[in-house]
Amino acid sequence: MFDRPSQRTGWILGFLLIGGMTILIAEIDAGISAWFRGHGVSKNPLEYPLIAVALGLFVNGALRATKTHVLVQPAIRTELFLKVGLVLMGARLNITEIMRSGAGGLLQAVIMVSAVFFFTWWVASRLKLSPQLKAVMACAVSICGVSAAIAAAGAVLAKKKEITYVTALVIVTAIPLMILMPILARLFGLSASVAGAWFGGNIDTTAAVVGAGTLHGPRAQEVATVVKMAQNALIGVAAFLLASYFVVKVERKPDERPSPTMIWHRFPKFVLGFVLVSILASFGAFSPAAVKTMDALSKWAFAMAFFSIGLELSLQEIGQMGWRPIAVYLSATTFNTVFALGVAWAIFGALGM
Amino acid sequence: MQNCEEEFVRPQAHRTHRLSEDWLSVLIALVVVSLVWIGTWLGWSGTVRWPLFSWFT
Numbered sequence: 001m002f003d004r005p006s007q008r009t010g011w012i013l014g015f016l017l018i019g020g021m022t023i024l025i026a027e028i029d030a031g032i033s034a035w036f037r038g039h040g041v042s043k044n045p046l047e048y049p050l051i052a053v054a055l056g057l058f059v060n061g062a063l064r065a066t067k068t069h070v071l072v073q074p075a076i077r078t079e080l081f082l083k084v085g086l087v088l089m090g091a092r093l094n095i096t097e098i099m100r101s102g103a104g105g106l107l108q109a110v111i112m113v114s115a116v117f118f119f120t121w122w123v124a125s126r127l128k129l130s131p132q133l134k135a136v137m138a139c140a141v142s143i144c145g146v147s148a149a150i151a152a153a154g155a156v157l158a159k160k161k162e163i164t165y166v167t168a169l170v171i172v173t174a175i176p177l178m179i180l181m182p183i184l185a186r187l188f189g190l191s192a193s194v195a196g197a198w199f200g201g202n203i204d205t206t207a208a209v210v211g212a213g214t215l216h217g218p219r220a221q222e223v224a225t226v227v228k229m230a231q232n233a234l235i236g237v238a239a240f241l242l243a244s245y246f247v248v249k250v251e252r253k254p255d256e257r258p259s260p261t262m263i264w265h266r267f268p269k270f271v272l273g274f275v276l277v278s279i280l281a282s283f284g285a286f287s288p289a290a291v292k293t294m295d296a297l298s299k300w301a302f303a304m305a306f307f308s309i310g311l312e313l314s315l316q317e318i319g320q321m322g323w324r325p326i327a328v329y330l331s332a333t334t335f336n337t338v339f340a341l342g343v344a345w346a347i348f349g350a351l352g353m
Numbered sequence: 354m355q356n357c358e359e360e361f362v363r364p365q366a367h368r369t370h371r372l373s374e375d376w377l378s379v380l381i382a383l384v385v386v387s388l389v390w391i392g393t394w395l396g397w398s399g400t401v402r403w404p405l406f407s408w409f410t
Contacts, residue, residue, distance in 0.1 A: 023405055031409025080378050087382030273379035277386060286390065289398035293389045296403045 014075025056310015085301030090277030116142035145204030196223025197344035
């Protein structure tokens with residue numbers, strides 16, 4: 001595993017640093033959550049990946065200033081942390097959740113995810129974003145923000161700067177929507193069910209969906225959470241389809257035929273682990289306590305991954321990505337907001353599902 | 354991983370003597386899943402929490 005003794009020392013020191021900082025990230029996240037709870041918002045919309053990247057960037061600067069960055073380099077295994085976290089995340093993506101959400105939730109999830117995914121993909125193609133960034137962004141806007149962005153990034157092997165950029169956009173956009181949408185729902189005179197379905201179908205992060213529901217009322221919160229959960233359950237399906245599409249279409253060389261062997265060798269195997277754990281969870285193989293533990297462990301792994309991203313990130317690289325990803329994201333979010341209102345009104349209002 | 358530009362490298366169609374990071378992640382995760390499953394069965398649930406200490410709450 002290690003070529004030189006100094007690499008082993010670096011790995012141990014780096015791992016202690018990443019582990020220690022991840023403990024701090026969890027504590028800060030819990031502190032911010034407590035602050036939001038104190039102000040009537042039951043979940044923290046300022047999710048931990050942002051804290052992890054910011055702390056990583058800070059430590060990155062300190063390590064480079066003291067010329068010790070190279071020492072901890074062997075422990076910066078972002079890809080490994082991310083993939084372990086994704087396989088564990090499969091435990092909370094219970095596919096039967098969609099069935100439990102009822103016909104209305106299922107119908108809304110499928111319509112919203114498909115329409116918003118292809119709209120985002122189309123706008124991103126017009127503005128010439130890379131295929132990887134297109135996939136990460138389309139999943140983040142259409143499914144459920146940060147978790148979907150991470151799953152898509154792993155499936156299409158996106159660059160770290162692309163995951164960070166999309167994650168930051170998701171979190172920054174979700175907070176104003178969380179505050180504005182309950183106000184607009186009251187202005188439009190929407191029923192609690194339609195308002196909840198609108199929040200769940202539009203706002204990207206689960207925490208902000210719950211937050212918007214809380215600001216509106218208990219019924220809206222219930223419907224918003226159910227609709228969001230139904231969309232979340234589609235992450236596994238999306239990751240599998242995206243990984244297959246990238247192997248067969250996007251990364252195929254012009255003279256290459258997609259043989260089963262080529263597909264097998266290039267297919268990201270962690271997606272299979274992710275789907276396997278999700279299927280086991282859907283068939284009730286894990287108790288609620290086990291799912292809760294695996295969810296916490298996946299959060300630890302993601303926090304380590306995002307801290308590691310910060311350790312290697314250059315703000316200059318992010319700046320070089322320019323305005324086009326922001327334009328795509330804002331167009332997709334606007335489309336999502338208007339379309340989700342129409343779909344929520346049709347399904348939960350007119351059809352009364 | 355040493356090169357910061359292209360971090361996520363898709364496994365190529367050739368074999369190496371090392372376990373790829375892709376398989377390693379699946380292996381680690383499945384070991385963790387099994388340990389959690391056994392731990393819960395033995396009644397050790399609640400040992401892993403987010404956060405660990407609740408310093409700021």
